[in-house]
Amino acid sequence: MSGDVPSPLTALDRPNSYIGRAVPRPNLKRLTEGRGEYVSDISLPRMVHVVYVRSPHAHARIVSIDATAAKAAKGVVAVVTGAEIAQVCTPWVGVLSHMVGLKSAPQHPIAVDRACWQGEAVAAVVARTRALAEDAAALVEVEYEPLTPVTDMMTALDPETPVIHESLGDNLAFERNFSGGDPASAFAASDHVIEADFGFGRHTGVTLEPRAMVADFNPGTGRLTAYLGTQAPHMIQNILSIHLAMPESAIRVVCKDVGGSFGIKVHVYADEMATAALSKLLQRPVKFVADRLESFLTDIHARDHRVKGKVGVMADGTITAFEIDDVTGIGPYSVYPRTSAVEANQVVNLTGGPYTCPNYKARARVVFQNKNVTCQYRAVGHPIATAVTEGLVDLAAQKIGMDPVEIRRKNLVRDDAYPCASATGLKFEALSHHAALDKLLAMMDYPRLRAEQAEMRKKGVHRGIGFASFIEITNPGAAFYGVGGARISSQDGAVVRLDAAGAVTVQTSATEQGQGTEAVIAQVVATAVGVPLERVRVISGDTDQTPYGGGTWASRAAGIGGEAAWQAGKALRENVLAVAGAILQAEAGTLDVREGAVVDADTGRERMPLTELGRIVYFRPDTLPTGFQAELMAVRHYVPRGYPFAFTNGVQASYLEVEDGFVKLLGHWVVEDCGTILNPQLVDEQVRGGVVQGLGGALFEHCVYDSEGQLQNASMADYLVPMACEMPDIQVGHVVSPTADSELGAKGAGEAGTAGAPAAVMNAINDALSPFGAVVTDMPFTPDRILGALRAAKAAQGA
Amino acid sequence: MTAAQMEHEITLTVNGFAVSERVEARRHLADFLREDLGLTGTHIGCEHGVCGACTVLVDGEITRSCLTLAVQCEGKSVTTIEGISDSGAVADLQEAFRARNALQCGYCTPGMVITASVLLDAEEMPDREEIRDHISGNYCRCTGYHAIVDAVETTLKARAEAGR
Ligand code: FES
Ligand code: FES
Numbered sequence: 015m016s017g018d019v020p021s022p023l024t025a026l027d028r029p030n031s032y033i034g035r036a037v038p039r040p041n042l043k044r045l046t047e048g049r050g051e052y053v054s055d056i057s058l059p060r061m062v063h064v065v066y067v068r069s070p071h072a073h074a075r076i077v078s079i080d081a082t083a084a085k086a087a088k089g090v091v092a093v094v095t096g097a098e099i100a101q102v103c104t105p106w107v108g109v110l111s112h113m114v115g116l117k118s119a120p121q122h123p124i125a126v127d128r129a130c131w132q133g134e135a136v137a138a139v140v141a142r143t144r145a146l147a148e149d150a151a152a153l154v155e156v157e158y159e160p161l162t163p164v165t166d167m168m169t170a171l172d173p174e175t176p177v178i179h180e181s182l183g184d185n186l187a188f189e190r191n192f193s194g195g196d197p198a199s200a201f202a203a204s205d206h207v208i209e210a211d212f213g214f215g216r217h218t219g220v221t222l223e224p225r226a227m228v229a230d231f232n233p234g235t236g237r238l239t240a241y242l243g244t245q246a247p248h249m250i251q252n253i254l255s256i257h258l259a260m261p262e263s264a265i266r267v268v269c270k271d272v273g274g275s276f277g278i279k280v281h282v283y284a285d286e287m288a289t290a291a292l293s294k295l296l297q298r299p300v301k302f303v304a305d306r307l308e309s310f311l312t313d314i315h316a317r318d319h320r321v322k323g324k325v326g327v328m329a330d331g332t333i334t335a336f337e338i339d340d341v342t343g344i345g346p347y348s349v350y351p352r353t354s355a356v357e358a359n360q361v362v363n364l365t366g367g368p369y370t371c372p373n374y375k376a377r378a379r380v381v382f383q384n385k386n387v388t389c390q391y392r393a394v395g396h397p398i399a400t401a402v403t404e405g406l407v408d409l410a411a412q413k414i415g416m417d418p419v420e421i422r423r424k425n426l427v428r429d430d431a432y433p434c435a436s437a438t439g440l441k442f443e444a445l446s447h448h449a450a451l452d453k454l455l456a457m458m459d460y461p462r463l464r465a466e467q468a469e470m471r472k473k474g475v476h477r478g479i480g481f482a483s484f485i486e487i488t489n490p491g492a493a494f495y496g497v498g499g500a501r502i503s504s505q506d507g508a509v510v511r512l513d514a515a516g517a518v519t520v521q522t523s524a525t526e527q528g529q530g531t532e533a534v535i536a537q538v539v540a541t542a543v544g545v546p547l548e549r550v551r552v553i554s555g556d557t558d559q560t561p562y563g564g565g566t567w568a569s570r571a572a573g574i575g576g577e578a579a580w581q582a583g584k585a586l587r588e589n590v591l592a593v594a595g596a597i598l599q600a601e602a603g604t605l606d607v608r609e610g611a612v613v614d615a616d617t618g619r620e621r622m623p624l625t626e627l628g629r630i631v632y633f634r635p636d637t638l639p640t641g642f643q644a645e646l647m648a649v650r651h652y653v654p655r656g657y658p659f660a661f662t663n664g665v666q667a668s669y670l671e672v673e674d675g676f677v678k679l680l681g682h683w684v685v686e687d688c689g690t691i692l693n694p695q696l697v698d699e700q701v702r703g704g705v706v707q708g709l710g711g712a713l714f715e716h717c718v719y720d721s722e723g724q725l726q727n728a729s730m731a732d733y734l735v736p737m738a739c740e741m742p743d744i745q746v747g748h749v750v751s752p753t754a755d756s757e758l759g760a761k762g763a764g765e766a767g768t769a770g771a772p773a774a775v776m777n778a779i780n781d782a783l784s785p786f787g788a789v790v791t792d793m794p795f796t797p798d799r800i801l802g803a804l805r806a807a808k809a810a811q812g813a
Numbered sequence: 814m815t816a817a818q819m820e821h822e823i824t825l826t827v828n829g830f831a832v833s834e835r836v837e838a839r840r841h842l843a844d845f846l847r848e849d850l851g852l853t854g855t856h857i858g859c860e861h862g863v864c865g866a867c868t869v870l871v872d873g874e875i876t877r878s879c880l881t882l883a884v885q886c887e888g889k890s891v892t893t894i895e896g897i898s899d900s901g902a903v904a905d906l907q908e909a910f911r912a913r914n915a916l917q918c919g920y921c922t923p924g925m926v927i928t929a930s931v932l933l934d935a936e937e938m939p940d941r942e943e944i945r946d947h948i949s950g951n952y953c954r955c956t957g958y959h960a961i962v963d964a965v966e967t968t969l970k971a972r973a974e975a976g977r
Contacts, residue, residue, distance in 0.1 A: 039911075042910065043911055046919070048894030048895050054853075143848075221918075222866055222954050223858070223920045274920060528918030530914070699917065699957075699960055730859040730952070738944075738949045739945045739946045741957060767957075
């Protein structure tokens, strides 16, 4: 269990500080008792339910829709087509101006004359209950003219492949080419050049609560309230406003409990836009809850990359150059508004990132296809870049007969080299690759594991140890989306208020989907103001109530939302001390607030409880000095300005056994440097959860499409996610290099686990297979693929 | 009207209270609990019997309420997370979940608590691997399971300690 970590910073070293303490989250009792308020639980007066009729074809022209029978069915309120919805809601195009050349086609909430993937909505059926809507949906007759689907991303750009969107000219959404240093000469001068092809299966988030929305347009007020499990309420408010042609002030987005997000719930979904439009059209609340089949067909997918990789190495282990060529298929549209080119862009940015090697060449091509859309899912691009980099580094080590730890020691950027930049120009403020690796090796007892592995090998048991060092983007400023023209806030705000009874309320624009955002905000504010944690209540996830801000994504809630709360809490303390000074006739600077009371800063002697201060301010302001106005509410905003991103680093190790193609995970270790740790338990659990999602993608999770664009495994029985019995205990350790960009010094931690786990497992499997000369690089590493690699190796040796 | 849409009168016990309702034959227990009785603590994750989010106890047995029709529960006794919480029967387990942060989004938690509850009175103290096996029919996408195993183990140890 996580203990407390003392804060390394004096600025945070307040008496009775909660920073660095593993205090439990405020919402948990409620959630353990089934008293959550998830969107799927919401029921409003006059509410009706929508069910979408979805295209069974990956690509088809909609010839006609006959809704006569459906409209006559029991309980039906309306059957609405794409053309009708288009009258209320305008289409969108998912591009960003800083992704030069990125193109996409207009996408409608409901397909208007053509369905471009299996599962795209073609009509909406609204009825009194969900069951009645489903009954009626079965009666909607849609005539399709099937079109040739583009499914194989590797041939999507071939001249003989049909173009999905004629107006775009080809199936290329985005291409990026990069060259840094002198890769050609570096490869030519290398002792060895090693090449490998890596595959990353399409997978998805499988949030345990499917996407759900209740849209409530009230003609009496002219306002639309959208109850939505979203990570970015203000972004959704803005987008609903644009496409429903309503003022932003007429739209309220409310986000209560969210049953998992992981990046799935930060995008604009066509069926959610349609649900909002339907509410406006029907002038009553409309509820949409995806069933699991719909989740698999329409929740954004991610990954689906094929990367050709190349590394140059000298006989002494010096890595001389990296090269990658990445192709990714993103479905028929770039997702709005964050776009579907970001993952490939990150792969280009991040590959080779932990290493000193200055020579790097990369190409990434993002292509359209008739499958569900892909977009940003936990650790966007990082698992790919890390697996390619770390896979190549291990192959290089194998080639020259060097221990995988030694080649990393030799090439990882030195801990005293910061600040510095990567080959692609990423700016690193302070990372700790070597300290993290040392700590990891100690935690896992590396020599003992190697000895055990050798012992077992003698008995014919094949175990492997794999490592992955990585860097991770957190706390993004405006560089991510704002500069590209998206109205996605990169700043966050906090309002902190002291009430008459001495309690503190915080309104934050950061949002909670289980990470513990509210706990962290409460800890930070309790510390900054000087009150017991129990007195702090946090309000989040409501655009009517909270300051304007980005929300929770890209590992930013603690680092950005937390800093805004810290600053607001400090400002409130100053205001409280000004009042106390006036009441007590003392210099404000000689006083402090601790444990809910004003005290002498020097001695800690109590001068006045905050309840008394609150009483005077709110009920007897007449006793305050003339002209003195107390302000017991403070607001602050924050956005990182020093660095575009706060990079974190980490290293993971996996220990496993391969038998008959099956992988049994025996141990997993992580050392993570996310700067100041605000709540060690929450950080560790983010890391553990992230690791398991990474392991899922590496071993099990795969959206399998056939050549017609039909998803073959759209059920939880067929799409495998990690189960408790398959997962190991995960040991987590830390190195702490705070960012100087903020006073708290916290960086993000939510995605690190996912970033590194697949690479560590891949390297461990290949270590286990090394006696056979077999190598796997195509995720997920199913028994079939592992056995296939063993057979191929045997055949090659026989030849 | 199809046979599935036909309504039937059912009488059963839910969390200790007698309930009589008319339900369509096709209504599954999870929808019955959530929609008809307002017991939204039982969650729906897949509706095809895999994820475990909908787990309840029917006559004391762990049951997938999405795979059970309400009409099959005639005369039976159903316990949901609301009932098991109100009775205090697993208050120690719930407190262990809270203290250990064994839930993030909390969507799997009611099902997880119900599933783990039947382990708490096991004769033999299960080890971590057995705990993992026992909860493997309940998916959690957030925690990675480690903390859940910790919370169950802590509770088991504390009960064993107290029983000694
Ligand atoms: S909802 Fe019943 S098992 Fe998933
Ligand atoms: S806590 Fe989110 S699914 Fe388990």
